[in-house]
Amino acid sequence: MCIRWAENTHVMVNAMASSSLEDLCLYISLKISNIKKFILLRDLGKDDCLKHFLRKVYNEGILIHELLQAMEIQVKKQEELKKSLREIQKAAESAQREAWHLLQHVPRYLPKPLQVCNVESTVKHEEETKAVEPKCEKKPAKERAIKEVALITTEEFENVPAYMKGRITYDQINAVVEEINKAVVGKYKILYQPLRSMSAPVRNLYHRFIEEETKDTNGVFFIVEDDIKEFTKLKLDKRFYVMLSILRHCQRLREIRSSGLVRYGIC
Template identity: 70%
Template sequence: MVKDMASSSLEDLCLHINMKISNIKMLIVLRDIGEDDSRKTVLTKMQNEVILIHDLLMKMESQVKQQEKLKYSLKEMQKVAERDEKEAQHLLGQIPCYLPEPPKSCNMVPTVKHKGQTKAVETICKKKPAKEIKNIKEAALITTEEFQSVPVYMKGRITHDQINAFVQEINKAVVGKYKILYQPLKSMSAPDKNLYHRFIEEETKDTKGEFFIVEDDIKQFTRLKLDKRFHMILCILRHCHRVREIRCSGLTRYVIC
């Protein structure tokens, strides 16, 4: 068995030496061909073609590298797009249900048939006579970021939705009060006139130009209970700069910020 291994190694060595001799002979032949004047033109053309092929290979390598960079950039963009999509889906799912719907300013008139002919449906926008419109200031809803910034001891077990539901009730009281204040006295009912005179009596020099309500307004226009929870949420709204208090003559006025 040792003899067989030695024989195999010797054959491999001989084969390797023979290949080297063959390569040397090929190089000698090629050298002799290169010295042949009749074949120099062909060799020169071959050399030029090899140079061109080399240049093309270099350009291809450069293009491949650029494509790899582009591929990497696209992958990064895809990751960013996927992350933005997830964030958008999350935000879409967090839209509060209490946001007001956009106002509808146009009515659709149905198709009208006249003498066998059908008129096209037309969109007629409501046109109201020009008059002075007095805006009523309302408190903005509390954002998620603002809610998270409220100290824990101040929030207790009160949730974000409960606070914004409270804000909406406060706004009902503000709107209810100032709608009466903005009405002409002649068009008011007797109960509204009594409320109107109370509203006027509650105003002071500090409330001039401000929108405010008092506890009687909250009782009048909302179903809120003036309990401990009521004052806790008011404290949160003061912290978030939605309302501020003006105390005068034993009456607390809640001013909309």
């Protein structure tokens, strides 16, 4: 109390030193007014005419309190939303990094859709000396699908046992798959041709293909070693048969044996 009185006295002295008489009177009047307000507030609860005002102030205080509680709830919700957004941002950044990694490491070989072979029938021309007779337009041949061997994925190749792979690489095994597909397409293009459009060597191949079919190959696309020799430049050595084992392991080929002949069916 003494300290506050001393401070007030110090302020008054400074005010008197730096202000005019009017400023000093204004300062003293303000202090007297504050003292009166304090006295009124002290007896506010005892005065019946001011109880209504006090009750109104109390109600306003309750409303302010409720508003602050509602604001606190909203702040918590916003904090939770902010936390969720941060988690979503982290997941999106992680997905972006994975996508970028995949883009930078696209496998050289990707599985191809079934090749659709459009078989066009060829008709031998008559001798130039004969007159050209009008012919009816022929309907285009129906497209027939040829099932090919699906390429090996990197994940499948990594799961092949090491003793089976040896030094064979991912690119090498898929290069063999592409060569096998050449043999498959070459064989079935001939099978889908009309006999009358075939030359003598092609007709011989056609008859061999037919003879190699059995009840076990019904509805199965398959080739034999002679087809690989006919349509590809692959060497049927020990390394080639190791690759065939890998393709069987990955369920790309299956063996169909009968009459001393091994047929490689496309899975």
